[in-house]
Amino acid sequence: MTPVTEATPAVKLTDRINRIEPSATMAVVAEADKLRQQGIDVVDFGAGEPHFATPQHIKDAAIAAIQANFTKYTAVGGTAELRDAIVHRHAVDFDSDYRREEAVASTGGKHALFNAIQVLVDHGDEVILPVPYWVSFKDIVRYAGGNCVLLETDEAQGFRVTAEMIERLVTPRTKLIILNSPCNPSGAVMSPDDLTEVVRMATQRGIWVVSDECYVYLNYTGKRFSVGSLREYRDRMVIIGSLSKTYAMTGWRLGYALAPAQIISAMTKLQGQSTSNPTSIVQKAAVAALKGPQQCVLDMRAEYIQLRDHVVNGLRAIPGVKCTLPEGAFYAYPDVSAFFGRGGVKSASDIAGKLLREAHVATVPGEGFGTAEHIRVSYATSIAELNRGLERMRKFLGAL
Ligand SMILES: Cc1ncc(COP(=O)(O)O)c(C=O)c1O
Structure with a gap:
């Protein structure tokens, strides 16, 4: 050597x-x-x-999965049981109407986000990103060859992001807008009206919206909201979700995306050539989390x-x-x-x-x-x- x-x-x-x-x-x-x-x-x-x-009933489900030898490969995008649980939870909590084919489970929300950006953003594409932004957005876009166009916000206005502010940055190269409400790092929350206006404007202009909703359950305004409830705009939307923060499961690594079937299928193809399925045991724990008591x-x-x-x-x-x-x-x-x-x-x-x-x-x-x-x-x-x-x-x- x-x-x-x-x-x-x-x-x-x-x-x-x-x-x-x-x-x-x-x-x-x-x-x-x-x-x-x-x-x-x-x-x-x-x-x-x-x-x-992590809540006890979720841990118990993982232990039971090991004892039952649920320890083999599964379908790349997660078991049908898990994808149904993801879709079910979102429908109950946010009145969305996704189908199993429109859901993929990944190894954490970051992984789902990474895959979504890789299938949507090409070299030279522009991605509008409100400031302050979570650290990984910029680098994931860059890895895909895209350019981030930063949208400055005003702290005095609660870091507010509106459709008009975004529209001023749109060019023929704009492919995607990344939203993150509640926001890491500022904790800012977009109002349902502002979110709706952004998604409407994006759809009208043929621009994609990736909505990172990893903190959607940690919204303290009393108006918990997912853009997934805006059914009429779902053709241009990718929702990124995660069990990490919602169920105190950061180390388990389970996230997901909800999006049109074509996007999910492309993301699954990429996942199939890299990590394959999220851990089988964790998938059973995730079903217990999503379908179990939400208290x-x-x-x-x-x-x-x-x-x-x-x-x-x-x-x-x-x-x-x-x-x-x-x-x-x-x-x-x-x-x-x-x-x-x-x-x-x-x-x-x-x-x-x-x-x-x-x-x-x-x-x-x-x-x-x-x-x-x-x-x-x-x-x-x-x-x-x-x-x-x-x-x-x-x-x-x-x-x-
Ligand atoms: C805004 C945001 N998105 C996504 C993630 C990724 O979370 P995970 O990969 O643990 O699901 C995080 C984690 O800190 C985050 O803050």
Whole structure:
């Protein structure tokens, strides 16, 4: 075997892999982990995942699946039982009318999103993406060869996105609009009227809408809404869903897409040449989640509302920090630009870096989400942990 030495020539990687960057969120998780391995007590506001355990009836279904030897390959896009459960849950909760052929199960919502973008976006196509955006949208579009056209929003208007704002960016090359409500990182929620107008405009202009609804059940406005209920516009829509946040199942990796059968069939073809089916055992657990009691979802949502109010009040109490009330998901997105120029910090990245290394609080800098003034604070943790982190932030920022 040839030993790897310093003289080993650099590997020529493909253009497409060089077009994308590692996820900013994953980078924070990795750095926080390193500190923890050194024995440092880090308060983690970085991770984008529920602090709840997966509900017992879902775990039981997975254990039963193993005992019953449901451990072989399944149909690439998931079992008929699972796709029916996905369609059923969505119909009950959002009054949609998808059929089994219009649903595919994938290894997480990110995987479903990746496949959808790969089958819709070609080289040179333009994709309209509201700012702030979840880190992976941009890189997944770039991997497909598309160009993101960023739609700036105004925090004073709650990061509102309207059809008129989007329409101003439309060109003959516009292929797709990505919506994400509730939004990671801002927690902003689009109103049903704004969502309807965007989808109507897109359909009229022959533009696709990918609606990432991974946080659709964590909407605190009281007006839970999926564009999937707009049946008349379904021909141009791809809905991305996930069990990760809804049922506290991030590690299980189960997401899905609902879309016209032709798109689902193309996504399934791609999946069939890459990962094949999501894990068989997880599919059984997912059926239990989707068809079982939904009280766990409501209970977790109620707790997130309390945590949100607690963290937003705590952040607002720190002099210099501004924080819009997030209406969904489990992130606060405070503006920390008042601290730029103090104590050698020039950017949100500097603040997040120093917060982690000096105050041992993990947050994610806004640059990765397209805004330079914010840091993302995940409040999916206990009140006690929020208090510990807020106290460290207050001391650290106060000393800048
Ligand atoms: C907006 C958004 N979409 C999709 C995902 C992907 O979730 P998963 O792949 O765990 O289903 C995430 C995860 O953080 C997210 O925040």
